[in-house]
Amino acid sequence: MSTNPRGPVSRRERPAKPALSREGIVATAVAVMRAEGLEKVTMRRLAQELDTGAASLYVYVANMAELHAAVLDQLLGEVELEPSGETWRDRLAGVLASYTDVLLQHPALARAAISVRPAGENYLHLVERILALLLEGGASRVQAAWGVDLLLQLATASAAEHSTRLQSGSSEAEWDALTHTVREAPGETYPNLHALAGELLSGSPQARFDWFFGVLVTGILRTPSDPRSS
Amino acid sequence: MSTNPRGPVSRRERPAKPALSREGIVATAVAVMRAEGLEKVTMRRLAQELDTGAASLYVYVANMAELHAAVLDQLLGEVELEPSGETWRDRLAGVLASYTDVLLQHPALARAAISVRPAGENYLHLVERILALLLEGGASRVQAAWGVDLLLQLATASAAEHSTRLQSGSSEAEWDALTHTVREAPGETYPNLHALAGELLSGSPQARFDWFFGVLVTGILRTPSDPRSS
DNA sequence: ACCTGAACACCGTTCAAGT
DNA sequence: ACCTGAACACCGTTCAAGT
Numbered sequence: 001m002s003t004n005p006r007g008p009v010s011r012r013e014r015p016a017k018p019a020l021s022r023e024g025i026v027a028t029a030v031a032v033m034r035a036e037g038l039e040k041v042t043m044r045r046l047a048q049e050l051d052t053g054a055a056s057l058y059v060y061v062a063n064m065a066e067l068h069a070a071v072l073d074q075l076l077g078e079v080e081l082e083p084s085g086e087t088w089r090d091r092l093a094g095v096l097a098s099y100t101d102v103l104l105q106h107p108a109l110a111r112a113a114i115s116v117r118p119a120g121e122n123y124l125h126l127v128e129r130i131l132a133l134l135l136e137g138g139a140s141r142v143q144a145a146w147g148v149d150l151l152l153q154l155a156t157a158s159a160a161e162h163s164t165r166l167q168s169g170s171s172e173a174e175w176d177a178l179t180h181t182v183r184e185a186p187g188e189t190y191p192n193l194h195a196l197a198g199e200l201l202s203g204s205p206q207a208r209f210d211w212f213f214g215v216l217v218t219g220i221l222r223t224p225s226d227p228r229s230s
Numbered sequence: 231m232s233t234n235p236r237g238p239v240s241r242r243e244r245p246a247k248p249a250l251s252r253e254g255i256v257a258t259a260v261a262v263m264r265a266e267g268l269e270k271v272t273m274r275r276l277a278q279e280l281d282t283g284a285a286s287l288y289v290y291v292a293n294m295a296e297l298h299a300a301v302l303d304q305l306l307g308e309v310e311l312e313p314s315g316e317t318w319r320d321r322l323a324g325v326l327a328s329y330t331d332v333l334l335q336h337p338a339l340a341r342a343a344i345s346v347r348p349a350g351e352n353y354l355h356l357v358e359r360i361l362a363l364l365l366e367g368g369a370s371r372v373q374a375a376w377g378v379d380l381l382l383q384l385a386t387a388s389a390a391e392h393s394t395r396l397q398s399g400s401s402e403a404e405w406d407a408l409t410h411t412v413r414e415a416p417g418e419t420y421p422n423l424h425a426l427a428g429e430l431l432s433g434s435p436q437a438r439f440d441w442f443f444g445v446l447v448t449g450i451l452r453t454p455s456d457p458r459s460s
Numbered sequence: 461a462c463c464t465g466a467a468c469a470c471c472g473t474t475c476a477a478g479t
Numbered sequence: 480a481c482c483t484g485a486a487c488a489c490c491g492t493t494c495a496a497g498t
Binding site for chain 2: 111114115116117119124125127128131132135141142144145146147148149150153154156157158160161163164177178181185189190191192193196199200202203207208210211212214215216217218219220222223225226
């Protein structure tokens with residue numbers, strides 16, 4: 001009869017329930033999201049996964065929004081900050097494409113990312129990197145600072161918009177409906193819409209991303225900030 | 231004892247329940263949203279308002295997303311499409327500012343607008359007007375078509391981001407937290423973030439809007455679409 | 461201080477049954 | 480064809496009570 005120096009053996013059924021912690025909760029949230037999507041990341045589901053009650057989680061996270069922000073920051077760790085590329089422009093395009101990719105893999109998160117400010121480490125690293133590349137490209141201090149905002153906002157919005165199209169069951173039908181609406185727009189009421197229907201619906205996502213990126217970079221470098229405000 | 235030629239008078243308590251219709255449902259949804267916000271626009275609440283059961287609404291709208299799209303299109307009727315302004319550029323800025331204003335008045339709708347494609351009349355009129363202004367400014371066909379997308383996407387994202395800051399009870403505290411994070415970012419790990427903290431947090435919403443708008447217009451007119459795709 | 465069960469006040473959507 | 484009640488399968492958050 002060997003004795004366990006660490007005390008009596010009790011509840012041998014499962015490994016001792018690990019203590020709750022903010023990191024544990026966020027890690028579980030990320031795992032559930034990867035497996036089943038952000039929709040399934042609910043307080044009740046997380047609690048079940050951690051073998052406790054939903055109310056217990058509120059000791060470590062203030063609410064759902066804060067949890068979403070933490071999950072998002074965690075995901076941002078996957079963004080490629082040092083992509084290959086000859087010029088600063090290619091590297092900047094690479095970082096943004098990687099950011100967009102990460103969001104596209106998690107449709108619901110892309111939507112959440114628009115209203116959520118992740119103030120975590122990974123978000124800061126991303127901002128830092130984009131600032132560096134813009135400065136390398138010759139942007140002024142204000143151009144770089146405001147430019148980051150503009151670039152991230154657009155990348156996020158594009159991912160959110162695209163991701164809804166991808167996931168929602170009705171994606172195909174909805175796209176058809178939009179196509180139909182544009183193509184059938186009467187030329188008397190909507191002359192330009194009618195004339196440019198082809199262009200409005202043209203372009204692969206890649207081609208559009210490239211053009212959008214070009215527009216922003218060109219604009220950022222050529223547009224001085226309002227002299228009255230600097 | 232007068233007789234009613236239209237039949238026996240029954241249920242004199244309230245005016246006869248009006249027949250359900252898609253327009254009636256959307257109008258009620260808009261009214262509830264104006265009064266109490268999009269969060270309160272639920273199937274159950276709308277049904278209550280219309281003196282019926284939630285299930286009955288599904289005869290006229292497919293689901294919540296479709297209802298949101300209809301509400302959004304209705305709201306877009308308030309956008310000023312003919313603002314005063316000397317140049318096409320001023321008028322375009324006016325249209326976009328008005329669009330942003332409308333969304334800012336309804337925070338939750340701004341967020342919904344990112345993933346929702348309103349295919350209604352008012353949305354089409356907005357697109358038509360922006361196309362016309364861009365063409366007037368000398369944009370090519372593709373520049374105008376893709377430019378509308380870019381301008382609307384960015385205006386929507388800005389409104390969504392800003393509106394969350396405005397409404398969420400914790401807005402002030404969250405903004406302080408972000409400010410603090412940026413100001414306290416260690417210079418060794420985040421040299422650029424640290425050096426540009428002032429610029430990152432600078433600028434009134436108006437100043438940023440003006441600069442963003444300038445960046446997009448400049449970029450749209452100067453960036454040719456990829457020759458391989460046109 | 462941390463954890464819990466139970467409750468509060470809700471959701472969207474489906475479906476069998478009625479008219 | 481349209482409308483209904485009831486049910487299904489959930490939510491986030493709070494709070495008194497325990498340890």
